């Protein structure tokens with residue numbers, strides 16, 4: 067039997083505007099409970115919402131970045147539901163007439179695959195209920211009224227891997243635009259998965275499962291993989307299910323039934339009478355687009371073309387805007403782009419948590435100076451790595467560290483020759499093995515010479531000397 071997997075995502079992203087969506091309360095994560103609230107976001111009778119212009123600009127930027135149509139007119143509606151974390155009894159959202167429709171995101175390489183974006187709508191976040199013990203629940207309304215965009219994809223993804231890549235793309239784009247920090251663990255990016263499978267031979271479809279409570283991209287990938295297997299097993303046994311809402315359990319690594327959906331939720335959407343329709347003029351939209359930076363996809367393509375980098379490298383280097391900027395700045399003064407890219411991707415990135423931003427304790431020029439010393443043979447590759455580690459620890463200049471650590475490479479061949487002769491005399495067996503064709507043993511001898519020179523010999527020269535003498 068062959069099955070096809072159908073995955074669609076609904077992604078909620080908190081926008082990092084200065085104030086909330088419909089009032090002037092500060093929009094910030096955390097803080098003392100119920101300190102960032104006012105009559106509007108607490109839903110007091112008679113308090114009227116006023117739409118924050120910055121929210122519209124951010125949402126329009128997201129729409130443009132994902133190739134959507136930005137509608138001149140969109141409408142806010144009330145989505146009615148009754149939960150204690152939403153004091154008004156309804157959420158302000160867009161539904162039938164959202165700001166953005168019909169876009170796409172590209173994933174993969176050669177060929178790229180387009181994942182459709184059905185809609186991007188503006189809405190407000192709810193507060194948080196904290197269930198402290200069996201009897202009490204506490205409510206924190208600081209998050210109430212925080213602006214969100216909901217990004218609804220088309221069901222175009224065919225695996226957990228594709229869903230993860232789609233999410234990575236959304237996240238890096240929104241971070242480039244600087245409109246959200248997209249932290250899943252803090253809830254500023256949240257994702258629900260809709261998934262079912264089709265038997266390609268019989269055309270039979272499984273019931274759609276909606277999976278909630280996914281707190282990392284990895285969890286999204288795993289939940290999809292798990293659900294595919296679960297639905298296949300049911301179908302093979304001939305068991306039918308109705309549409310369900312499930313939750314991902316990170317501990318047991320499985321999806322767990324929350325509820326069965328006999329009918330669609332009736333949210334009784336009604337147009338919001340306290341907010342006029344939203345109009346975005348052509349001029350305003352143009353001004354918004356003019357403010358947008360080059361986006362990761364375009365930047366990646368340009369890095370491949372302009373610097374001759376492999377697609378993978380270009381993808382890594384453009385995954386964060388600050389990182390890409392750092393590469394572009396340093397590459398101006400360092401001609402070997404591949405060497406630069408390898409050092410940044412390896413030695414630099416292993417010490418940086420990109421989630422927290424690309425922040426280094428030294429300047430781009432310092433890295434260029436260090437790599438120039440390596441390139442010119444003033445220090446060898448390993449010494450370069452040691453110096454870089456020290457630059458991270460102490461933030462000192464590479465030239466000073468090289469002196470301080472005594473790593474200046476020997477330029478004097480006769481001194482190296484002396485070490486080579488010693489090592490050859492001490493290792494007659496290895497010499498025999500190399501003569502018998504075991505070339506790998508040469509590396510061992512190079513290592514011995516490097517040890518004697520305290521890492522200061524030039525390994526290429528040592529290699530050459532050893533070959534000459536054997």
Ligand SMILES: [Zn+2]
Nearest residue numbers: 089091104107
């Ligand atoms: Zn407020």
